[in-house]
Amino acid sequence: MSQNPMPETAPADTRVTPMMAQYVEIKTANPDSLLFYRMGDFYELFFEDAEIASRALGITLTKRGKHLGEDIPMCGVPVHAADDYLQKLIALGHRVAVCEQMEDPAEAKKRGSKSVVRRDVIRLVTPGTLTEERLLDSGANNFLCGLTRLRGGSLTGDSVYGLAWIDMSTGSFQVSESDDQRLAADLAQISPRELILPDNLLQENEIRHLAQQSGAALSPVPRAFFDSSTATDRLAHYFGVKTLDGFGTFSRPELSAAAGILAYIEKTQLGERPPLDPPVREAGAGRMLIDPATRANLELTRTLGGEKQGSLLATIDRTVTGGGSRLLASRLAGPLLNVGEINRRHDAVEFFLDNEIMREGLRQTLKGAPDMARALSRIALQRGGPRDILSIALGLEAAKRVLDQTSASGGAIPAEIEAARSSLEKAPHALGDELSRAIKEDPPLLKRDGGFIASGYDANLDELRSLRDESRKVIAKLQADYAEELGLRSLKIKHNNVLGWFIETPSAQAEKLTADPGRFIHRQTMAGAMRFTTTELADLESKIASAGERSQAIEFEIFDRLAAAIVASGDAIKAAAYGLSILDVSAALAKLAQEDGYVRPLVDDSRAFEIKAARHPVVEQALKASGGQSFVANDADLGPETQGGTGRIWLITGPNMAGKSTFLRQNALIAVLAQMGAFVPAASAHIGVVDRLFSRVGAADDLARGRSTFMVEMVETAAILNQAGDRSLVILDEIGRGTATFDGLSIAWATIEHLHEVNKSRALFATHYHELTALSQKLDRLSNATVLVKEWKGDVVFLHEIVPGAADRSYGIQVAKLAGLPASVVERSKAVLSQLEEQDRRSPAEALIDELPLFAAFTQPKAQAGATKPQGPSAVEEALDGIDPDDLTPREALDALYKLKAARKASSAET
Template identity: 60%
Template sequence: MTDTSARDPDQRLTPFMEQYLEIKAANPDSLLFYRMGDFYELFFGDAEEASRALGIVLTKRGKHLGEDIPMCGVPIHRADEYLQRLIALGFRVAVCEQLEDPAEAKKRGAKSVVRRDVIRLVTPGTITEDTLLDAGVANHLLAIARVGAGETARFGLAWVDVSAGSFRVAAVEGGRLSAEIARIDPREIVLPEKLFEDETLKPLIRREKLALTPVSAALFDGATAEARIAAYFEVAALDGFGRFERAELSAISGVVAYVEKTQVGLKARLEPPRRESDDGGSLSIDPGTRANLEIMRTLAGERQGSLLSAIDRTVTPNGRRLLAERLSGPSTSVAVIGRRADAVAFLTEDPTFRRQLREALATAPDMLRPLGRLALQRGGPRDLAAIGRGLIAAGTIGAALARLPVVPEEIVRARDAALEAPQDLAETLAAALVDEPPLLKRDGGFVRAGWSAPLDEARELSADSRRLIARLEADYVEATGIKSLKIRHNNVLGFFVETTAVNADRLREPPHLERFVHRQTLAGVVRFSTVELADLEAKIASAGDRALGIEGEIFEDMTRRVLAAEPAIRAAAEALAVLDVAAGLAELADRDGWVRPIVEESLAFSIVGGRHPVVEQALAVTTGEPFVANGCELGPRDGEADGRLLIVTGPNMGGKSTYLRQNALIVLLAQIGGFVPATSARIGVVDKLFSRVGAADDLARGRSTFMVE
């Protein structure tokens, strides 16, 4: 054994540094946010990296092994801001909190260290805070597993949005892996270490700005996958979730295990895993085509100028995320496409009802992400209030839809889910919470006056202490007849009764002798205390803390009620999103004169008077000139079995790229169930889409590759 007492003082570890190094050793791949009072401090290499990334001052604290210890820190109240920047740069952060009050640590000895531990691993795919997320964009964490090798290998994909609770699963062959990753557009990919090192997969999964997290293969172990999944969802068997391939089960196990690991003892509320194929499948678009068509963002990486930006008329965060999801993977099921198009057509035909519906939808906050935060004990009063307002909006909208005589199937489903929204819970939340609650429950003041009598009493004591003291003083003056009697306060005696020496004798004689207890005699004045005054002082001193404690109990009670109603809340939120997407597409179609396409199981492809949706809008804003419509016939003619090809030639800046993209985008719009910019359209379902145009094209601004170059 080494005699540490003989070491150089600079090489001896302080209890604080021993604790830090132990916690850091358990989280070697993350920056450690180490809580010290009102700051998160970083040390050694973490401090150097964070200082460079955040542009904050690097300082030093003490020595280790004879060297200065680099240190930097961020204040607690600005932690989310710094976390957002670090996550955007691809860092993982381990948040280490104080688990006890420093006063408790001192009871164990003067040199005892406050107990600390990591309460959460913050990674790009597991964040839940609004300040770190884009309200209209899903934050997907994707797990990839492989079964088999070579051309026969099957890849299981399981992706979740921890912030909103969605959970999807798919299995694909190697040839489709890249297209599926591009469609899912994850913020983070978690996969077994062996798969991470596979040279054949590196070009498919190692993309710029995509966080890759290799983990132990044990998380993806097929032998224990079913048991791990069943334990997470607290079910005896997975039969109720449907049938999954081996690769899918491994991927589900991997993503569930990783979520558990990052949440450190807390359980994210996730939907049961659902296979994508159960929804009829989706249109396959490889990454190059997806980028060239500028579906979600332009080639420059901007949302403005993309197809999504051009068609987005949603008014809710849930609706924006659903529209992006549908546009990223349009359906290949004629039944699903037709059901969605029926809803759009219904709302297109009734502008008055559509306007009323959109106005009601605009009052509905996001309910899914607040629900997720509450489940992970990161929620606040505003999350409860958002869910309450969302449920009220759902009930109002459901009732309005119920008054309509005939509605299409998609809207019937949404109506029924909206009507099931628990209005008793909504009324309770509205009655209990103030109109504009604070962000954090520790701030207090979020429970409405009159909801809790003990809380009202504590608040009255805390806020109205002067009035209560004045009332007690008036009672003493009336009881004693001493008009000069005052209640005063100092840090030594606390509250006390003070009177002149001339009047003091009255308080030392019956009937006041038992009520007033002598405390102090000074030149010209005498001070007394009373039982009532001592009790009032104790109540005032603890009233603020007691009020916060009571509000905390009310918050926990409301949270339990919300989580107990999770299935109904989730269904109502998803119903509002469906209605928002349909109403937004109907608004677009009605305003811009778009038509409903005929989508069928055939090789037909007939577009009459087609227009590029993005360029048409750009022209309307910039020059006011109309877009020149073009037709496209690719389907087989009478008596022919196969379709046709078009070879389009022409000068630079002649519109070839616009024409190519225009027809591809019309396919996308048709297969999300929307209307299309054309005079008429008949489209046989497309299962794969390919496009290659000039890499520097900027159609929204009327610039071809030739012009840019």
């Protein structure tokens, strides 16, 4: 984007106005941002900024004089509505530099009539540095993430990535390491709003693709931001400590990323330092790895269409606070691996499930608890107002009530809830009481508006307010006295910003005032009216003005003192806010479990995966909302048959629309719910911890990278086969369907064998290749399952029940009929199918199952030197040499396969 407002062919004799000279100077210093240039009650934009903003905001583009002989494009937004326009610009990926007037225009005039008001940029507004309540989603974190890379940062010499992410609106600060395999999954878990990274790193195609895939606004910065040699000093300086030892141990990549993100914050906040928590190291190995494709396919937090409604998060969210909603989303994004921590969360949910009266009282209290964490951040950044102070007061008041509500329990309080209560007990309740006394119930949004301190809090303020308010009554009495004395009922005492208080009477009745010029002093003649003042009125005006100014000054002083006290108690307030969020999430998940019949899962370190009567949480809720049929529950058992064994694979066949994909997804979602600390939609569940969750469900292309739907499918399948282990859960749907029949069947065949012999993962594999069911004869951990259907008068009826066995047909034509294909097409399809089935009496897979070695045979070491080698090509090899696969129809390929089998038998007989 070109930001140079200077036309290259400017006339040499034109002059630059002082204001334009100032604008150009400030704009030159902020070339990558739209400049909001304050002029009175408006933020004005000029030149290309104005053209961009007018299109983005849908506002009128006008002109303001000339600059170097050219018209100046201009548009503006009112200061009081600036947040709404900022929200639109930030959502579109723009950055905004806010340039304020740093002095009163009257002061500028004292330097000369042509002097320009001093202005300067006070803040750079970017997607990841927002703190304003109106610009943020109350239920989602607004993460600014820093990404850097150190080559040779590990013992293996591979590249190591450093990640640091901050939510400036709450102050949370986390760091972690990543690697090439985990990076995409880690970024997907964080889900940053803005991603900063070294500009040289962004030039690499793969990194750029991962960064773009994250959905974040990208902000490349100089490599020096991430200088690891100075990272420790930068962090220590920011937090005012001599050493970072008190914060924990961090690796060089983590320190580098943390330093880079702090440098960016200092740049965008222009000296203001947000009240950040000390960095906390999050071990990526402590969270279930879920890659971006799996997150998208399972629709954990967003549907495939990008909407929150219809996602798993929207389905399970019963929280009543913004902080609770954000914590729930965070837990869903990163399910735990530590069994002890998982059970701590389950204990808390079970506690609130058993104590319904306590839970409902707690939730009622939490509904009135404002977002203390975000209010605190705004106050610390000097962007807060009276309502933010009131939010702290109400939040601390809620914390006090919650303490009372959670103390009355007949049994032991779980550790998760006790830890939350401990943070509430340490909250600055005395400060909360003072804030409640100080701020009135419905204060104005901005400090500058005044009138936010409650009556009775400060005696001096009350006295000045009384003087100010009583003086207005005196003016009303003075008006009545003048009107009676002069016999002029139309006489009024009014006020404006130019004359102050004045007496106004119609011109036709002004003779009685002009007759006494010593008392009634003429001020102004209007069309049809005349204005006067008196010494008495002037004295009263002086008292009123003084009282108003002094009362406002006292209010500002009180505000600053209260804000400073809040910032000083910031750590305790943050801890209390987090404690309320924990209680909100635990109570909300208990509410969900009670309303929708969820049960506590057994989660341990085994390889078990046994779920009875499992249901899909999202589909079930949709069916309830529509008032339709109830959800058909199904069992799943992928655990080993013997203690210490590895998981099983279920090969699931059945027609389209029968519910195979729903069954696959519901088991994956139940694993996520169980390990995030929630109860699950099932009759019972026993799950050995899943360390990595992989899903290949659905179809989509990647045109930006030149990848077809089938190519995307193969890339995702390759990632699964290269990364899945014996603790992983894999769900695969219709692998190989995007290519020719035999190619697809071969790929699906080999994929199952690889999962069985190499990955040894627990897996659900849905397919329409019925030939694959024969593999259960050779693979001892492979079981066949199918979806029950019934045929009724030529139509198919879906029963949605998963039972052992294999389907012998796909009912594709019946499904096509249900979809509305023309009757002639349906009938012709039946005729073609009948002919093909008559010709294809024996499937190639069944013919080969006894002949092909298992996948393991292809992974054995090569024969040692000296081993006997075949002499010349065999008959089968000679036959293969004469086949061109690209020139065969499916029917010809099948015939060729039979010929190869015959040739092999003949060769074996000769041997």
